[in-house]
Amino acid sequence: MLETVTAPVKDHASSHVNLTWLLAETTAIQALGTSAVLIVPALAPVIAANLGVPSNYAGYQVSVVYAAAMLSSLMGGSFVAAFGPCRTGQIAMALVAAGSLLVGIPTLAGMIFGSLAIGLSYGLINPSASQLLLRHSPPARRNLFFSIKQTGVPIGGMIVGIVGVRLAVSVGWSAVLWMLAATALALMLALQPARRVLDGERTRPESFLRSSIAGFEIIRSNRSLVLFASTSFFFSAIQLCLVAFLVVLLVEDLDVGLVEAGVILAAVQVMGALGRIVWGLVADRIGSGSLVLVLLAALMAAGSAAVALIGSAAPLPIVVAIFMLLGLSAVGWNGVYLSEIAGRSPPNAAGSVTGTAMFITFAGVLFGPTLFSLAHGVLGSYIASYGLLAAFGVAGGALAIAARRASSSR
Template sequence: MTTDASVSDRPGEAVSLPWLLAETTIIQALGTAAVLTVPALAPAVALTLGVPSSFVGYQVGLVYLAAMLSSLVGGAVVSRWGPCRTGQTAMALTAAGCLLASIPHLAGMIAGSLAIGLSYGLINPSASDLLQRHSPAHRRNLFFSIKQTGVPIGGIMAGLIGAPMAVAFGWGAVLWAVAATCIVLMLALERGRARLDAHANPATRLLRSAGLGLTTIRSDRSLLMLAAASFCFSAIQLCLVAFLVVLLVEELQMGLVEAGMVLAAVQVMGAVGRLLWGHVADRIHSGLAVLTGLAALMAVVSTTILFVSPQWPLAAVIAAFMLLGPDRRRLERRLSFRSRAPQPPARRRLGHRHRHIRHLRRRAGGADPVLVRAQSCRQLYRQLRRSHRPGPRRRLSRRRHLAARSPQDRRRGSQPGVNRRLRPAIVAGRGATSACRHTDSLTQKASDTP
């Protein structure tokens, strides 16, 4: 059942798309607000704790260290508990982390930062699973983009709302407000949890998939280089978020509220840049060229910021930081999908598919091996079709080639764009696809059995 307002993957169970989109976006915004609240209020927090403001870098490092560890098992947690329960767990951890961080002691800040980081690593897997399952395919990219706007929204909340509230009531009140909002949202999610978590498999092992991402990156040099570039981009952006308010307050003698407004402006520029650079990459058909140009721009602007002083015009300071604000992660994700396209050696291509099939069979638990093999063949067939899907120029040349062929060759039905060694796999995949239409429900029932 699919309509404009709801969609469902099970008969009689419709999910409200506006509610689902609002839920995932608000969770993303609250998680980001919790991460950025302490950096946005770093001078006031450091004064209370009796440490230098530069120590905020260690706090951000703890948050993202915990987020990195929890993200390794995020997919398995979603599979075992369900995406809605995972989102509730993330909100509970966020609330606990904010309450711990509000304690005016260094130990409380450390414990709170770790809890906030653990929650942040679970937010994206749960939201992605919900949108992937329940959003219509023709609007899925739009829904994911809207959900991701929760990141700049959270930054705007920390800058525009957090700084004035800290001046009026103290920085602890900001963390209490975030914690209270997370608790309210966690309780509100219970209403539709049973329906959204109906596909959860309690037999899933949490640590089994922890190293799959690292193994995939290590086995592909292009992904390894892209991960290294993403590391450099993220390092610059996290340094900007962590030390922007400290720099503006302590070096440029700006007020905390004004510095929060600059932080909010940088987050707005991040949202605009996400759309702008993605559009540019689509127009020139080269995400790598756009990322290279952005890397050069970031290097120049970062060097320029070394010479920032109170004598600089305020507009020039804000413009310099806003140039560092645009989010490049959308381009990196898009480029990562392209870098995983099959490369010339056919055996290497099929080797990746066979490893994927072995992983599916391990994850199937007590499922019938015949059904698992059919399911794997269907996924292999889909990947092979995507791998050999021609681009616009190749489609045009293929049409000309077919027009020039004789009627006998056309009736023969050969496929000039597909390697002959892959045709048996494609034929088998087509048969498996037809068979799997009748066995999907049996496979799901068997795989859910402990």
């Protein structure tokens, strides 16, 4: 059982880290960070009406968040090296709190600056968590540990959908943001007692700029890392298009009721959380996360092609089953991917390399939905536009196969 397992800390032989606590801490940070990212789009109709802007402005807000996340992910390794991974997690939670408080002020300026703070926080989360999990998790269960931590993403989505929306109706949307800020501050303070142990190996980089580009240099010098990082552009594009456009696809293309469509979306998120754990276990069992990524790419491509080819004519239960398969794969790849990136990083460079890799991942989040929307404009159907996602899956799979070959040739 995880409760009984501890991991020795390098250079601190007398100190031990409780792995259950470490998993809970990194997963909670991920869940709160994700909640902060998703809360404004989820409450867009109410917030937009209050601010006097169209609800589709939520798309611009998401772009601001992920643009800031791309920037801070590049600095994530510098923060981890200078302050330690635990302190970096605390900084991320402080930014979530500040951003949520600002967004909760019903002004466009508060929305813009708050969204920037939330995005900056989101880019710091994976570099800090990757450094901690790579250092302390047992190598034989590394994929599982990374995958459990990544369940914080769908958990954050479910918190927003189940709790956040209902609280917004009962107490107002600003109050929801302030509650999120209070929770982030509480978690930040709860991390403090463990900092002495978890941040024992921090170093002061010569310069933040040099440390920030170190991840680029490491990835550029390793062909397999270049290829694996590139797969995440396509995987993240598929994931966000699936989640962002599923409800409108069901309602407009298949005449599904809004409430029923919301339930299907929630089920897809649950499948994603389950998939992250299942694929982590599979990767550890077969000893190859890269092979699992190839399999996941095939499932994404096949599922997306099935939607595009038979989605309009097949019975609804069949279509829903296909979306469950996509939830299992397109929302379930992240933990194995991050484990592969961290595992291929030089010692003490997991934070920097992960941050750089996440820059590419966030680029897929930014550009994927735009390309999908353009496809919809040309084809006139969300279902037909899934042909683009099938092509993304094929491209991601080809890159994953090339990465495996590059790894075996080293």
